Amino acid sequence: MAILPGQRCDEEEEKKEDPMVQEILIRGGAPLRPDHELSTSLSLGERITKGKTILLLSNLVTPDELDYLVESSIAAADAQTDKQDGDMICTLEEGYKGKVFIRMPLFAAAQRENCTDGLPESISLKLEEILWRALDCMDRQVCPSLKATVLNVSQDDNTTDASMAGLFHNQQLQFSIREPAINVYRAPHGHFAMHKDGRDLTILMSLSDPTQQFTGGGTAFWSQSFPHEGLDEPSLILAPPPGTAMVFGGKVSHKGCHIRTGTRVMFVASFNRPMAQEKEEETKEG
Numbered sequence: 001m002a003i004l005p006g007q008r009c010d011e012e013e014e015k016k017e018d019p020m021v022q023e024i025l026i027r028g029g030a031p032l033r034p035d036h037e038l039s040t041s042l043s044l045g046e047r048i049t050k051g052k053t054i055l056l057l058s059n060l061v062t063p064d065e066l067d068y069l070v071e072s073s074i075a076a077a078d079a080q081t082d083k084q085d086g087d088m089i090c091t092l093e094e095g096y097k098g099k100v101f102i103r104m105p106l107f108a109a110a111q112r113e114n115c116t117d118g119l120p121e122s123i124s125l126k127l128e129e130i131l132w133r134a135l136d137c138m139d140r141q142v143c144p145s146l147k148a149t150v151l152n153v154s155q156d157d158n159t160t161d162a163s164m165a166g167l168f169h170n171q172q173l174q175f176s177i178r179e180p181a182i183n184v185y186r187a188p189h190g191h192f193a194m195h196k197d198g199r200d201l202t203i204l205m206s207l208s209d210p211t212q213q214f215t216g217g218g219t220a221f222w223s224q225s226f227p228h229e230g231l232d233e234p235s236l237i238l239a240p241p242p243g244t245a246m247v248f249g250g251k252v253s254h255k256g257c258h259i260r261t262g263t264r265v266m267f268v269a270s271f272n273r274p275m276a277q278e279k280e281e282e283t284k285e286g
């Protein structure tokens with residue numbers, strides 16, 4: 001894993017172990033002292049919503065699942081490229097003639113939005129299962145402080161449908177347009193310009209292996225205090241092992257760095273929990 005100086009990272013965990021959660025502060029300026037302790041004035045949920053930190057969730061995906069997902073995502077991207085209806089599926093940036101990445105929504109997201117470039121149902125179901133694992137891992141290991149902030153649920157509320165996995169299962173998470181999705185980046189132009197996702201939470205997971213399947217192309221993050229691309233160096237560039245989810249709040253400026261060689265396949269899901277009022281309105285309208 002590539003981590004800028006001042007950040008610490010444990011050795012890669014053995015696969016097939018229980019999911020693990022690790023926190024990495026997004027901190028601009030001088031590197032952290034080795035004895036630095038995380039601020040105790042904010043809960044973990046608050047650190048996430050204020051854009052100060054990233055969670056890494058590991059051991060969520062088996063090597064066989066990763067092989068299957070990478071292979072079928074690349075095949076689906078190739079099929080989209082062959083169709084030549086690039087405007088719908090790519091983001092262009094000044095100076096580039098070609099696509100900088102291909103985004104394919106999961107089957108359900110494509111149905112929801114009437115897109116014709118959705119991923120096949122089989123791969124989409126596997127990705128939904130993996131998203132559920134990530135949410136369940138956070139429910140078990142990161143709540144209750146996430147419940148109180150991101151989900152806006154009282155810390156005393158232990159009902160099962162107040163879990164993130166439960167909200168997802170009951171289709172109560174509001175995903176960004178064309179998400180959940182797979183982004184496929186190819187050398188030499190593949191990248192995603194700096195942006196904020198603007199939702200309560202983003203889950204971003206590389207499915208391809210940065211040590212074998214591509215070079216370049218980590219995700220760069222900017223701290224809230226030094227958020228200007230070009231002026232401020234990214235505070236952190238992460239390229240975790242495949243199957244490790246990066247979880248962060250919608251205020252965090254980030255970008256998918258240019259890849260130099262190979263193909264990089266990323267899974268992305270950013271979402272809000274619908275407000276109680278919106279839910280009531282939906283019920284009234286329905």
Ligand SMILES: O=C(O)CCC(=O)C(=O)O
Binds near residue numbers: 183
């Ligand atoms: O590929 C990356 O590292 C970033 C992708 C991203 O930020 C997004 O899809 O919203």
Ligand SMILES: [Fe+2]
Binds near residue numbers: 195197
């Ligand atoms: Fe993003």
